[in-house]
Amino acid sequence: TSGSFYSVSDFYGMFETEHLSVAAPITVGYVVKGYVIIHHDMAHIMSSVNQLLNINYLMLIVLFLLSLIILIFFTEMVYVPLRKITKATEEYAGGNLHYQLQIESEDEIGYLAASISYMAGEFARSEDNQKRIVANVSHDFRSPLTSIKGYLEAMQDGTIPPEMYDKYINIVINETDRLIKLTNNLLTLNNLNTQGMILEKSVFDINSVIRQTVSTFEGSCREKKLAIELTRTGETLPVCADMGRIQQVLYNLLDNAIKFSHRSSFIKIETTEKHNKLFISIKDSGIGIPKDSINLVWDRFYKTDISRGKDKKGTGLGLSITREIIRAHGENINVISTEGVGTEFIFSLPLAEDDAEEEEEI
Numbered sequence: 001t002s003g004s005f006y007s008v009s010d011f012y013g014m015f016e017t018e019h020l021s022v023a024a025p026i027t028v029g030y031v032v033k034g035y036v037i038i039h040h041d042m043a044h045i046m047s048s049v050n051q052l053l054n055i056n057y058l059m060l061i062v063l064f065l066l067s068l069i070i071l072i073f074f075t076e077m078v079y080v081p082l083r084k085i086t087k088a089t090e091e092y093a094g095g096n097l098h099y100q101l102q103i104e105s106e107d108e109i110g111y112l113a114a115s116i117s118y119m120a121g122e123f124a125r126s127e128d129n130q131k132r133i134v135a136n137v138s139h140d141f142r143s144p145l146t147s148i149k150g151y152l153e154a155m156q157d158g159t160i161p162p163e164m165y166d167k168y169i170n171i172v173i174n175e176t177d178r179l180i181k182l183t184n185n186l187l188t189l190n191n192l193n194t195q196g197m198i199l200e201k202s203v204f205d206i207n208s209v210i211r212q213t214v215s216t217f218e219g220s221c222r223e224k225k226l227a228i229e230l231t232r233t234g235e236t237l238p239v240c241a242d243m244g245r246i247q248q249v250l251y252n253l254l255d256n257a258i259k260f261s262h263r264s265s266f267i268k269i270e271t272t273e274k275h276n277k278l279f280i281s282i283k284d285s286g287i288g289i290p291k292d293s294i295n296l297v298w299d300r301f302y303k304t305d306i307s308r309g310k311d312k313k314g315t316g317l318g319l320s321i322t323r324e325i326i327r328a329h330g331e332n333i334n335v336i337s338t339e340g341v342g343t344e345f346i347f348s349l350p351l352a353e354d355d356a357e358e359e360e361e362i
Contacts, residue, residue: 003032008042018042081109088116097124133300141182144175185317189300189324197328199242203352206239206246206278207232210269213250220258221267231270238352239278245325246349250282252318253345257284260343277331278351283344289337297335298323 003025011021023037081103091099097120103113151168154160160168191197214228221228239246257267265285272279289297300320326333326347333347 003027011039015039015041020045077105077107078109081105081113085109085113085116088113088120092116092120092123097121097127129299137182137186141179144178147175148172182317185321188321189317197245197324199245199328201240201242203238203240204243205236206271206280206349207235207237209243209247210250210271210280213247213254214269216251217254217258224258224261225264226258226261227266229266229268231268233271233273233278237271237273237278239349240352241329241349242325245328249322249325249347250280252322253282256318256345257282257286257343260284261286273351276351278349279346280349281344281346283342285342288339288341289335289343290339294335294337 004023006020006022008018008020010016011019019039019041021037021039023035025032026034026036084101084103088099088101099120101113101117101120103110105113151160151172155165155168210230210232214230217228220226254267254269261267261284267285268281268283270281270283272281297319300317323333329349331348331350333345335343335345337343
């Protein structure tokens with residue numbers, strides 16, 4: 001339109017090969033005075049075009065390969081693990097809590113899989129514990145109920161003569177007391193889990209509480225010929241805690257120590273002050289706890305195979321309640337045991353502050 005033009009030819013026989021010729025007019029005052037013509041060999045132009053096309057093709061191939069590698073990487077590192085996680089969650093939702101999620105990478109997906117596996121393991125452990133608790137509760141309720149029913153039926157049909165009623169009524173009362181104790185312990189643990197423990201703290205002399213608790217076991221100790229050795233730090237030792245709950249702790253631990261001690265052996269109770277804390281140790285020289293059972297003694301209804309023969313009347317809840325009481329005080333309780341040698345329970349309590357002690361005395 002402006003007078004410019006181009007052509008691909010030998011330009012009227014001027015060249016032996018085809019050339020791209022581009023002409024532009026030279027104008028002066030709208031009058032064409034001549035033309036500027038530029039020629040370029042088409043072979044050179046096509047060679048440059050082919051080079052550019054080859055570069056583009058190569059870049060496309062590289063991009064395709066990179067996309068393929070990224071897709072494979074995404075599939076192996078993200079999609080496949082996510083499918084495994086989805087499958088695992090479906091299994092867990094269906095109740096198969098023992099399904100194994102096989103992902104061992106050390107990235108975010110691996111951490112997610114490990115967390116899900118841990119969660120499933122905890123759920124499985126909780127489910128197993130629930131089944132064991134139900135079985136143990138059923139057994140612990142069935143045994144005394146069977147005894148009560150048997151004795152009452154025997155009294156009803158005349159198998160037990162009237163002159164022996166007192167003896168068997170006492171047995172029925174004892175079995176009923178067992179059921180009441182078991183029910184109360186279950187309610188206590190349930191309340192601890194749902195509402196937490198409400199403590200009524202006060203300042204009191206722990207040595208006095210220990211002496212009172214020991215005195216309640218005089219008959220049991222006399223029967224088994226057990227000696228209780230008390231090593232105290234000072235005559236009075238004020239602590240700030242819930243006295244009723246701590247008495248319950250001492251009672252449970254002493255009851256265990258007496259129950260599993262050999263005849264004619266000893267039980268040692270020791271109080272030690274350290275870093276504004278009071279440490280109370282109750283150590284027996286009894287049957288001990290197997291190494292693989294040490295961490296399980298706090299579980300509800302747990303009884304070692306060794307203890308089953310000696311703990312026929314126990315509910316398996318005492319140590320669970322004991323630990324919850326100590327934890328409610330913000331303190332710790334530990335157990336050290338050697339099978340065949342004995343067991344030692346150690347727990348801590350906060351010592352009463354001076355001004356709290358003075359206030360209590362007033």
